[in-house]
Amino acid sequence: MENQPKKAMTEEERAALATKLDKELDEFIANLPKRERNNEPPDENWLEEFDKHPFFMKKLPEPGEEMHPLYEGLQQLKYDPNENTPDELAISYKDDGNFNFKHKNYRMAIISYSEGLKVKCGNLEVEATLYNNRSACHFFLKNYRSCIRDCEWALKIKPEYRKAAARAATACLESRRYEDAVQFAEKLLEMKRDDEEALDVRSKALAFQKEAERDARKQKAVEKKRRKKESELLAEISKRNLIHEGGLTIDKLKPKFQELMEFPVDLVDGALFWPTVFVYPEYQFMDFVQEFNENTILMEQMKNVFEVNPEWDVAKQYSAQNLNVYYESKNKVFKVDTNKSLGEIIQSKDFVIRCGTLSFMFFPRGSKAETDFLDKY
Numbered sequence: 001m002e003n004q005p006k007k008a009m010t011e012e013e014r015a016a017l018a019t020k021l022d023k024e025l026d027e028f029i030a031n032l033p034k035r036e037r038n039n040e041p042p043d044e045n046w047l048e049e050f051d052k053h054p055f056f057m058k059k060l061p062e063p064g065e066e067m068h069p070l071y072e073g074l075q076q077l078k079y080d081p082n083e084n085t086p087d088e089l090a091i092s093y094k095d096d097g098n099f100n101f102k103h104k105n106y107r108m109a110i111i112s113y114s115e116g117l118k119v120k121c122g123n124l125e126v127e128a129t130l131y132n133n134r135s136a137c138h139f140f141l142k143n144y145r146s147c148i149r150d151c152e153w154a155l156k157i158k159p160e161y162r163k164a165a166a167r168a169a170t171a172c173l174e175s176r177r178y179e180d181a182v183q184f185a186e187k188l189l190e191m192k193r194d195d196e197e198a199l200d201v202r203s204k205a206l207a208f209q210k211e212a213e214r215d216a217r218k219q220k221a222v223e224k225k226r227r228k229k230e231s232e233l234l235a236e237i238s239k240r241n242l243i244h245e246g247g248l249t250i251d252k253l254k255p256k257f258q259e260l261m262e263f264p265v266d267l268v269d270g271a272l273f274w275p276t277v278f279v280y281p282e283y284q285f286m287d288f289v290q291e292f293n294e295n296t297i298l299m300e301q302m303k304n305v306f307e308v309n310p311e312w313d314v315a316k317q318y319s320a321q322n323l324n325v326y327y328e329s330k331n332k333v334f335k336v337d338t339n340k341s342l343g344e345i346i347q348s349k350d351f352v353i354r355c356g357t358l359s360f361m362f363f364p365r366g367s368k369a370e371t372d373f374l375d376k377y
Contacts, residue, residue: 086121093119094130097137106137113137128158135167144175155187162191169201178209233267240272242346244353253356263290265356271295274342276358278305282369283312292358294343298325302338317364324370326361327351333377336360 084092093116100109113134117127135150151168154161169184182205188198230250237248246252255261260275267273272294278287287305302320310318325336327345329352336345345351346358363370 086119087123087126090116090119090121090123090126090130092116094126094133097130097133101133101137104140106141110134110137124157128154128161128164131157132161132164132167135164135171139167139171142174144171147171148175148177148180160191162188165191166197166201169198169205173201173205173208176208176212178205178212181205182209229267233265233272236267236270236272237265240343240347242353243349243351244356255357256355257288257357259288260290260357266291272343274346274358275356276342276360279359279361280312280318281361281373282363282367285310285312292342294346295341297339297341298336298345298360299338301342315364317367318362322365323362324365326363326373327359328361331377333374 093112097109097112100112113130116130131150131154135147138147138150148168148171151164154164165184165187169181169188172181172184182202185198185202185205188195234248254264255275257277263275265272265274273291274294276289276292278289292301299320306318306320309316325338326333327336329350334350363373
């Protein structure tokens with residue numbers, strides 16, 4: 001951190017301050033609790049009392065802690081605008097900031113430097129240093145935008161401020177502002193043609209910039225391809241005259257079931273593959289078919305699903321040939337011809353697709369569960 005020499009106190013000022021401190025110390029000792037000379041153990045709080053006194057405290061009060069009157073008085077004396085010139089106040093705040101920075105208390109240092117800037121002392125060297133030092137705090141906190149802004153202010157005041165330009169270049173590099181990083185590096189090279197730090201930053205920034213531009217082109221191509229595929233998908237669905245609840249958009253085609261979210265309807269070699277739910281109301285259970293080809297016969301898909309008897313089918317009734325299949329639409333229920341392809345089934349004028357997902361209900365043929373279900377309609 002950069003320091004500026006502070007105006008020395010006069011002999012009269014030193015004598016007055018020493019007298020004040022001596023008086024305060026005498027009063028402090030005189031006011032300590034009196035103890036009788038006996039064998040009683042000393043007051044357990046006496047060490048704590050000494051630790052609170054400015055002459056003996058081992059650490060500065062934390063924000064919000066009660067301050068000893070003498071310490072508070074010293075603070076007021078240090079920052080009293082009636083006792084200090086604006087230049088002295090700014091330097092005092094800068095020194096406090098430097099102390100906190102040295103102990104890596106960057107946020108407290110930022111507060112001190114900011115207070116120093118509020119004084120508006122008019123000393124351009126001090127103000128440039130305050131901005132530069134505050135930028136260093138922001139850099140270590142990874143507040144790169146604030147760091148760059150403070151560096152820019154420091155450079156406005158002091159255009160040849162190498163430290164500010166170097167930190168701004170590095171902060172731009174860290175925040176992927178490669179073009180700005182190159183500009184700050186060029187500014188450094190104007191100050192010193194063979195500046196190794198500037199050459200390194202410029203080289204890295206140009207390489208990263210080239211890589212970023214290449215990635216942007218790739219991303220643009222991917223995005224273009226995605227939009228084209230989405231357009232073709234919507235066109236195919238519309239061509240089949242399929243009915244989708246709420247209208248037909250890509251967002252409304254996104255499945256709501258967790259198991260199907262990664263498998264929205266897809267168009268592959270001219271065929272639609274649908275996320276589909278097989279519902280078994282009797283057992284309150286479901287199967288999820290993530291990619292159901294519209295050209296596949298429903299019965300063939302059922303044979304795959306029920307190739308092995310489900311564990312939950314305690315009555316052993318759920319086999320492909322022993323099931324009736326239904327779909328619900330417009331408060332009505334419709335029986336499905338399982339010998340038809342999925343595409344033929346969903347092209348029915350009564351079939352409504354919801355959230356880009358197909359749904360069918362399965363019952364053992366002639367079962368009580370099927371009868372109870374149909375009685376509701």
